[in-house]
Amino acid sequence: MARAAGVSQAAVSLVLGGKWHGRVSPGKAEAVRAAARELDYRPNPAARSLRLGRTRTALLVVPALTNEFFARLHSGAARVAAEHGFGVVLYPSPEGTGPARDPFGSASDALDGVIASSMASGALAALRPGGGLPLVMLDSDPEHTRASATVNLDIADGMRQTTAHLLGLGHRGLAHIAAAVDSWTFGVRARTLAGALRAAGCPAPAVLPAELSVAGGMRAAMAALAARPRPTALVCDDDLLAAGACKAARRLGLRVPEDVSVTGFDDLTLARAVEPELTTVRLPAEEAGAAGMRALLAVLDSRTGGAVLDSRTGGAVLDSRTGGGGPEGAGGPGRTVTLPVELTVRGSTGPPPEAPVRPGER
Secondary structure, three states: HHHHHOOOOOHHHHHHOOOOOOOOOOOHHHHHHHHHOOOOOOOOOHHHHHHOOOOOEEEEEEOOOHHHHHHHHHHHHHHHHHHHHOEEEEOOOOOOOOOOOOOOOOHHHHEEEEEEOOHHHHHHHHHHHHHOEEEEEOOHHHHOOOOEEEEEOOHHHEEEEHHHHHHHHHHOOEEEEEOOOHHHHHHHHHHHHHHHHHOOOOOEEEEEEEEEHHHHEEEEEEEEHOEEEEEEEEEEEOOOHHHHHHHHHHHOOOOOOOOOOEEEEEEEEHHHHHOOEEEEEEEOOOHHHHHHHHHHHHHHHHHOOOOOHHHHHOOOOOOOOOOOOOOOOOOOOEEEEOOEEEEOOOOOOOOOOOOOOOOOOO
């Protein structure tokens, strides 16, 4: 190719690596690109990885594959990875949010970095012996993590929006159908709901832990709706729990939202499949996965002086929406990026009934 373009091999390497600006003239750079097109040049990823000492592979660790949220995370991460010549391996931890085993025997030899969602960073010790492998945490406690970078959704604001919506409708007696999962994200939901009600001078919510499933939500909601006085709104940690709560209301002869309002969290496809459709907090899972991958690429780039990223970006991690860093950009080593969330109001919430009707009295 150097002979065809009439330049040195070094010039070819600089141009094809996207590092020619200021080192190769524009005319020679165009000659190299023309020769590449004529010779139908294709880069060899294996050879490039060997030369850089990189696998160009990231591991995405999630607690489960059965939740749509994590599928959307993977979609966003994989899209950004492909734009930069990286691959993403999806790994559901056999222990859920608990300690994750090393699926490779030696993850540090098989991977360039790890992205983990909704897990404690300490649960990933087997994947990062000595802490040398870059780690980006998603939806995790930024104050107690040993991650290279953190990407979070504004979970607290989502719960504040939910509480404000219900209070604005006139609700004062709320019950919390809480996911029985020991993780940062569900802890934030519980603390924020209790704090918002306390600040508004309302009673603390009744808290009913539930297995994270439709059946778990139904069982917890049945117990909540049997209480006296009966709550006028059920705040659910997840759309699966909210769907179960709606099912419980129907079984007790109650109408949603006329007799009891129900809110969810996540805005899964299920939220629009139930009737009435769920009022829920939309979590931008795909955007979070994309931001996590950009953050990992930024960490890797900082460690290698720009030698990791695909030449198509010219050695920079670019966000197509913001053009760089910022709240939705790549972030950087040690940074925490927080993505906004939005309450979507649908038919499952309305004003409280003036005189709640007990189950069996209708």
